[in-house]
Amino acid sequence: MSEQFGVLTYPEIGGQSEALAAAWKQLDQQQDWVDNYFKSDKFDEVIFIGSGTSYYLALTAASTYRKWTGKSASAHPSSEIYLFREQAVAAKKEVLLVGISRSGESSEVILALDSVKDLAGWTTCGITCHGESTMAKNVPCLLSPLGNEKSTVMTKSFSSMTFMLQAAMAKAAGSEAHLSELKEVMELSKSVVEKGDAEAKALIHGHPELNKFIYLGMGAYNGLAHEACLKLKEMSCVWTESFGTMEFRHGPKSVVEPGTMVCLFLSETARAYEIKVAQEMKAYGAYVVLVTAEAGEDTAFADLVFATGGRQLSDEARAALNMPLVQYIGYYTALREGRNPDSPRNLTQVVKI
CATH class of the missing domain: 3.40.50.10490 (Glucose-6-phosphate isomerase like protein; domain 1)
Incomplete structure (x- = not known):
């Protein structure tokens, strides 16, 4: 079935x-x-x-x-x-x-x-x-x-x-500069989608111990973190939460332990600060995923670095490129849990009151 x-x-x-x-x-x-x-x-x-x-x-x-x-x-x-x-x-x-x-x-x-x-x-x-x-x-x-x-x-x-x-x-x-950025996003999108599929599948199949999922993001990526969390929750019904990256350190980080995946949407605006948060979560035993424009020496500690390309692009322009990996994580986790991502429990496509 x-x-x-x-x-x-x-x-x-x-x-x-x-x-x-x-x-x-x-x-x-x-x-x-x-x-x-x-x-x-x-x-x-x-x-x-x-x-x-x-x-x-x-x-x-x-x-x-x-x-x-x-x-x-x-x-x-x-x-x-x-x-x-x-x-x-x-x-x-x-x-x-x-x-x-x-x-x-x-x-x-x-x-x-x-x-x-x-x-x-x-x-x-x-x-x-x-x-x-x-x-x-x-x-x-x-x-x-x-x-x-x-x-x-x-x-x-x-x-x-x-x-x-x-x-x-x-x-x-x-802004011709931002229009040019978005044209590059279109050019990068196909390969990012294909890469997101392969890496999400390998992540979920290769790490059955992961049972808590936390998504972090700031600025334009705060909405993305909440959306990534929702995708996983809707499709698979597993334990997942989302927070502002720096805010996560003020209490919520107490839930981190081995078996926890922490996925951070890494901006260029606050990269150095956000990296410190990810390193801290790694020290607590988390499996750390960084969604970023480009890997570097500063990301070497992470368990998975998903590089979208386009480091010269603004954080905002890269928003759409950040989504395929986390959408596929929701999809493959649902299959792992024996759930159909097409028809989540209790949900309909259109919500009416």
Whole structure:
């Protein structure tokens, strides 16, 4: 029976290189969206919202937006805007609310967008993988045409929508440098996906003793760490948590012991500090995985160094390259546990309330 497991998820993880390229091409046809929303100086704050994976995407999007455009941005779960808007957003601002939903049918994001449509100072838009969805009909949306998936878990949809939003930000900022970076990301993506498959399979098959999984990341990678954790949790139901890299040292590190995998998304911005955290976890007995642009003498202590390439690229631009390994770790751990990653326990592809 297990040979039927993952028949949807596996090719979808493997298809993200094509999904990035399709998103790039589609964005050329949606320059008006970029001009009307990300390029506009009308807004005091850009707020990215989503639920589950889409909220973690929002965290990375907001971090990138602040860095690349120099404008104010934040991220919230969709439900915070719908149910706790006054606590989440200061009054008397011009706000751009950007909904993120793979299906465009998530109740919470639709409710959040709808709740502000008649309020002064609020403008709404979004990004989805389904152009005929409710959200796409309600608000102007970017479309990731090959991001749509049949599996319950989000994989290539996350990578492609992250990449597309970043490309829209680069266009809005008029940054040829960041656009050039993203072109290189597209070129690197195929080989990174193939390498991620092989290395994740070897890791999980070769280390059956691993029973705790912790993901760490800072800056634009904080959202990635939470997403990596969620992928593993959804697909395999094993013990996993995610934290900000430096914050992990303030109490949570007490859970580390032999049998614990600590996977750290290594930035270039804070590389020296993050390396020290990883070394500390190694001393406690953790199996340390570093996802980084390039291995070096400073990473030699790690049990696995997954190098994506592109060390000259900004941390933000490399976001999509960091995902294949951890998505495949979720996939192969699910198979190890006898679970079908296509149909996680208790989950549906679209969450409605």
